[in-house]
Amino acid sequence: MCGFAGGLLFSQREFQNTELLNRMGSVIAHRGPDNQGLTVKGPCGLVHRRLSIIDLSSRGNQPMSNEDGSVWIVYNGEVYNFLELRKRYDLDSRGHAFNSATDTEVLVHLYEEVGEDFLKELNGMYSIALWDDTRKKLLLARDPFGIKPLFYTSTNNGFWFASEIKSLLEVEGVNRKPSLEALYHYLSYNYVPDSLTPFDNVHELLPGRAMWINWETGEKQEHCFFNYDYTEDASVTSKYASVHSRELLERAVERRLVADVPVGVMLSGGMDSSALTALMAKIRGRSNFHTFSIGFDDSSFDESEYARIVAESVGTIHHSIQVTPGAVADLLPRYLAHIDEPYGDGSAIPTWLLAEEASKYVTVLLSGEAGDEVYSGYDTHAAYKVRKLYRRSVPAFVRHCVGSVVSRLPVSHRKLSFEFKAKRFVRGAEFDVPGSHFFWRVVLSEDAKLQVLNSPGRFSGFGESSRYFSDIFSNCKTGSGLNKLLCIDTLCHLPHDLMIKNDRMTMAHSIEARVPFTDVELFRFLASVPAEVKFPGMRKKHLLRNSMKDLLPESIVNKKKVGLEMPYSSWLRNELRDVAMEYLNPSRLNSTGLFNGAGVEKLWLQHDRYEVDHGRALWGILNYMMWYDLYIASTDYKNYINPGVVRR
Template identity: 35%
Template sequence: MLGRKRTDFMCGIAGILQLDGRRPGREDIEALNQRQIHRGPDGEGVYLDGPIGLGHRRLAIIDPAGGQQPMCNETNEVWLVANGEIYNFRALRAELERMGHRFRSQSDCEVIVHGYEAWGDRVVERLRGMFAFALWDGPRRRLLLARDRLGIKPLCYSSTDNRLAFASELQALRVLPDFDARVDTEALDRYLHLQYIPAPLSIYRGARKLPPAHTLVLTADGAAPVLRRYWQLEWRPDESLSESEWVERLDAALGDAVRSHLVSDVPFGAFLSGGVDSSAVTAYMRETLGPGLDTFTIGFDQAGFDERGPARETAEQLGSRHHESVVDLNILDLLPRLVRHYGEPFADSSALCTWRVCETAREHVTMVLSGDGGDELFAGYPYFPKLVERFPVLTGPRRVRRLAGDLLRRIGLLNPVPTLAESWYGRSPFFDDALRRRLWWPDYHDRIGTTRTWHEAQFTRVDRLDTLSQCQSVDLQTYLPFDNLTKVDIASMAHGLEVRVPLLDHALIDTVTRIPARYRMAKVDAAGGAGGDIWCGKYVLKRAAQRFYSWEFLQRRKVGFSVPLSAWFSGPFKNELQVRLLDPAAGLGDWFDPAEIKRLVSEHGQSADHGHRLWSLLFLAQWFSQY
């Protein structure tokens, strides 16, 4: 392979910081570890010292004797448990060794320990990779929790007056004897609207998720915790470069990002859907590693949902060893496993596909690269053109008229028109405000307003940007980490598979955020020429990928990881679905009107398509019954 390192630290981490002078019990740390054994089935580590207890479950890919965690510095005063990969660890190690630091292993995560000694909390700003870690500074009795910039790796925590506990997955925190497992109904309303629960909320009142690009610092003396954002996505378009110059720069940045993610000495594979993102990533892999890659795709024996054909065509062009599998599983049988691993309601039905492709890949390789993040970073979603056309960037007199109209609407002299944020909010295909108002019992109707307020705040943070950049920013900071990346992390770690996402390398992101919006999404003609009337998302990415593929190949319609829920719930699962959702033991009646649930089931396949809504209620009912 391209490079060699001695150990990976894909795993599960956990720990407890006591704030009342007591020592955490080893049995408590081991219980947290045990609930995450699937993330690291090859070994366990525990460290106890005064008020701190750290736990680690390890997936030992290489060198089982090296890089054991928890790990420490030379003086045994700074201790670390970490999950993820640091891709620039060699450069950081060389720099730290020149400063006099002595390393005990070849592990990439040891640079975090010595980096903290050298740069303090700002070590996170030096790391290129995906990570979540907990670092204990013994002399200062200080705990630092950190999560990577885009939220590729998870970290959640539970705080009381007496202690703070953390883990990679929510399900682990449930073992705590004082854990508050009551349902957070604000989080539940966001789940209904979004199909996921965004950080910092979780389904539990007693647990929170550390947001991406944040650190959380606590001290054993009980001082107020300090939450800090250390990185912010910023669009800084550089208009001085031409299209061809940006294509050249992007090509170099893509090659560098993929190469940085290929540092290992174990077999690599790639998820290959036949779409632009995974095809581009796989082509750059092939260019770096040569022939013999393993590629993986899944499909359905149902028209409109099967992408095996395009993926097979891509694999043939690249000369990869291609592996296909058909999703023929009984979703009702798999549902309990999904609920157990995701730990809270999570209704993205493509998790079924992700689960199966991870299961298939793990039979052949230990690590894969994926194209996740391409739609968000390069403007690939089909709703982007519609919103850009509806909310064009105005200049000169047109902008003045728009501002004057906004003022008159605020004082009631003109009828209001939807804003970009309101239009975005109203496009939810799941439970919109009206449906949630019908579903919730009246006592919970105020939760609907909290979801709308949260959504508006996402746009308020980026309202000075052009329309496309606003939409991309919101997706990159909400849907990407709390849906797409959560889905991949949980499904892959459930199978002991490491998934790397080079399109979310922050060095690559620094390049893409300087590309003007008109190159990220452009209007072209049928041949890809400028000046046409066809919106082309991922325009500059496709231009870069033309080194490997034809324009016609790159412009194919992508199926995506879509699941035929509508057909399933209209056919073989409909009777079972109604029984499960309306069973009093399912618990949905605690919050929702059963008559409304029954209406959704009866309407589905007749006068409406409620497939995704019914899946979200089914997942919720299963979660309630298990937890």
């Protein structure tokens, strides 16, 4: 796990501004505290920050090149099948000289053999920048699940790229202007979707995409190199799916245990992380590794007792971190300086606190992210099945009456309360399938957004935020409605929400987070499993539960999903009230020129009076305002950047 940045100058034959490259690398030192390397080759400049994981010697430092220096690479991540590829393509006997035991060097030589098609062979997490000096072309690429970030922008004289946006802000000509389109959609999702970023002239390369930049013409060509195919294989039975998916998951975990540094597990107590913990112990034949969990005083948010059950069952060295309102307040706005974006997911700060503690013991953590996307584990997947029955068996006029009754249920701030789920389901069930899926996740509706935005006419041309879901639903290669929803979650929610905190909060503490559920072989198989086999009846994650019965306690196998989130709805009214009042003050909101302070104040009053739970929306707007202060109104984000954790 590392970080990199660089630029391609169209107006020069030699990249001369090495001081700029050093600055671009220094602001992401937390991603790679072990070494900074810099290379200039013709018009291309590359800088790399290394977090040593495999081959801790200086031979693994980057930028790295082929034998004659005509191909250079900077790379962030891990490719787990690099030894298989080195053997399959017979790279040693084809005359390639290897100076390290890293996966990076395999990528360079693989590119020499097969060109860009090497991307189709990779099983791992990665963002890559590769300069081909002979062709005078730059290649950028990002893994299919968006685990590793990659941003880019253009100026009058060049093209720039980096693992984090803060590196790009070091470049003269990159203006810190907020994107109205990003803000508009952020208010729906509490994260910035698609290739948008909160900066008007900065973009993110989408997962599974490659981009070529031609130095001679300045032309950019982007395309998808990964096939997200959900075509079902009708021959797959439930028994075979359980057995084979277990084999593939075990192999995925084993691949991700290869490291020359200590490896631990983020153990929430849920099904996904518990499976990883049990499989890691089985593979290693021992359980003396570290696991880390999060706890809350509010029992509806707390899974720490289940994490303890798993840790004791497996026999790990377990650490539990309690998340309190005081600890959260102390990290506001500091944690956003490592995200570079407004981010309203309440799991980010708990992940920061976990990673901070874990950094004392390990350099690599296994993460259970993507388990819900590949095994079908979200409540919205169950709601999709209930919706079909509800609409088929309940007449429209009765559904209208049900909606009226449900709307009168008193507001509860407990996590996923009956009131919350009932109101969401009944209203969302009236939309089409992708529309329902969107509504069950949406933060603010189209009408509500216009109430909190200043001069809403400026936002009218951006289209409804639900189109990101409906477009994926329409283009997904499957006839199954459920698998189309999994495709939406895999291409939208996973990379643009979950992987943001999974990468930035761990990298803030110089930790590499590995994600076994994104293993390409596992993904391809589970994507082909028929929906009725993957999700029979109302049993979410049926295949994972069945396959792990021999390794996990029954209380874990049959446990309902909780998920990592903070009780901010309650905290905003109480312990974090002063913070909310500071950032959500109408005059302060109005001063940005982006928000209508009176509209936000109305949300606050409804929330404070228990009329409507606007916790998610208020937390999202609060985080946007903190981001605005750090990045637009000032450059104070630089004051909060961690220097990184040096372990050697």
